[in-house]
Amino acid sequence: MKQKEIGKIEYQNTTNHKITLKEDFELNPEIGNEILLSYQETEKKTNELTKAMIIDIKDNEITIKLDEKIPKAEILDLKIPENSASIHHPRQKINKSIEEKNLHKLVLEAAKIHGHICPMIVLGIKVGADGIKKLNLRHEGMEDTLVLTETNSCFSDGIQTSTGCTFGNNALIYRDYGKTAVTIIKRNEKAIRYHYNQYNYIEKNYPDTYNLFEKVVKNREGTPEEQKQLQKKWTEIALDLLDTPLKEMFKIKTTNSTKHLNLPKKAPIFKDRYCSDCGEKIMAPKAIKENKEHKCIPCSNKNYLQLDGSGLKEINQKNNNTTKNKPP
Numbered sequence: 001m002k003q004k005e006i007g008k009i010e011y012q013n014t015t016n017h018k019i020t021l022k023e024d025f026e027l028n029p030e031i032g033n034e035i036l037l038s039y040q041e042t043e044k045k046t047n048e049l050t051k052a053m054i055i056d057i058k059d060n061e062i063t064i065k066l067d068e069k070i071p072k073a074e075i076l077d078l079k080i081p082e083n084s085a086s087i088h089h090p091r092q093k094i095n096k097s098i099e100e101k102n103l104h105k106l107v108l109e110a111a112k113i114h115g116h117i118c119p120m121i122v123l124g125i126k127v128g129a130d131g132i133k134k135l136n137l138r139h140e141g142m143e144d145t146l147v148l149t150e151t152n153s154c155f156s157d158g159i160q161t162s163t164g165c166t167f168g169n170n171a172l173i174y175r176d177y178g179k180t181a182v183t184i185i186k187r188n189e190k191a192i193r194y195h196y197n198q199y200n201y202i203e204k205n206y207p208d209t210y211n212l213f214e215k216v217v218k219n220r221e222g223t224p225e226e227q228k229q230l231q232k233k234w235t236e237i238a239l240d241l242l243d244t245p246l247k248e249m250f251k252i253k254t255t256n257s258t259k260h261l262n263l264p265k266k267a268p269i270f271k272d273r274y275c276s277d278c279g280e281k282i283m284a285p286k287a288i289k290e291n292k293e294h295k296c297i298p299c300s301n302k303n304y305l306q307l308d309g310s311g312l313k314e315i316n317q318k319n320n321n322t323t324k325n326k327p328p
């Protein structure tokens, strides 16, 4: 490879490198950009390629963090791949995949948080991507895109990946109905509800895998070998589903209004309160007023709501029993 004049490289023998770019070296970096770095090992004289991320920029000096340590080397070239994520557009790659209907890339993105690839995560990705595209939405932390999910199963992690609506950014509303269904919403305009209605799809179409699932997951009786086998089969089915038309799997209904959904207003900012017992800070609506003082829920011994594998439950702290199955 012919060497380009990049600039001065401060080799730190860690995974971080400081690079002072020459003024005429075109890069236009942003923090968070993925970067492709080609280098020549000083001793072996072989050319290698690796990935890095830009973690700091000061004038024409950038700091990059490499995926792995490299031996003493000379950096030959730096490139920012097209559609590299950046601090300003962290979901750029995901949005591009949705636009191009290239959902394979999203499966791994979803598996990064979900931990495995499974049929329902793929269906979640698909409905999320379909809704985003049909309603012409772009979610980068704005609250005009909302998702109302009716389940907290694998399906919802797929939806969070493709829509960008999560618990943390308040764009994901959870209704504890226990149905594999989701509504993708453009606030005050339109909504599309997808309801999964192929109830016995795996049992009918992949009976061997279904039996294996029963043994390994439902009855928890699988050997490590069978667990591995199930994961492999599960991934194969998931990838098959990527190519299955949504209308074969879901009842889909579009509405030109969102009134019937009774949506919450944009997330309010609440005052802080401090618990008079433990001193910890509490969001005002969660503070319990007792004799002119505020207490947090654990210190006041009041019931609390918990979201877990069985949905939302109200837990009674005093006897640690589940009381009701719905919010107060």
Ligand SMILES: [Zn+2]
Binding pocket: 114, 116, 117, 118, 120, 121, 154
């Ligand atoms: Zn799953």
Ligand SMILES: [Zn+2]
Binding pocket: 275, 276, 277, 278, 279, 280, 295, 296, 297, 298, 299
């Ligand atoms: Zn407290």
